[in-house]
Amino acid sequence: MKNHVRELYKCSKCNLAVEIASSCACTEPCMRCCGEKLDPVTVNTVDADHEKHVPHVERQSDSICVKIGSVEHPMTEAHHIVWIELVSGDWCLRKYMHPGEKPAVEFKLCCNKNEKVKVRAFCNIHGLWEREA
């Protein structure tokens, strides 16, 4: 079975981020913003800046608690976590975040409680961060 498309692209000029839900037939990125092709967003797993972005994860029997960074990530209008999500196989749970909130969320799991998941967070400045849990 083909995996679902979960690609992110970002404009290097204006910071627009776009998530692709379905692939096209083009052989290379074809979307444009500010007159340029969008850059693919690569997944980061190691943070040299005091671990402000790598998700910190605590797994409990029926939930997964996530906070972004061992040093709390800023949540200002200019610099914040846009969303935090759990991804596994063909399901995804996503919580959109807002400036002023704590960069943390508890996902309640009603099934798939023991399944390995990817915990991902998207920073509007520093991109996509991921950890397996």
Ligand SMILES: [Fe+2]
């Ligand atoms: Fe950031």
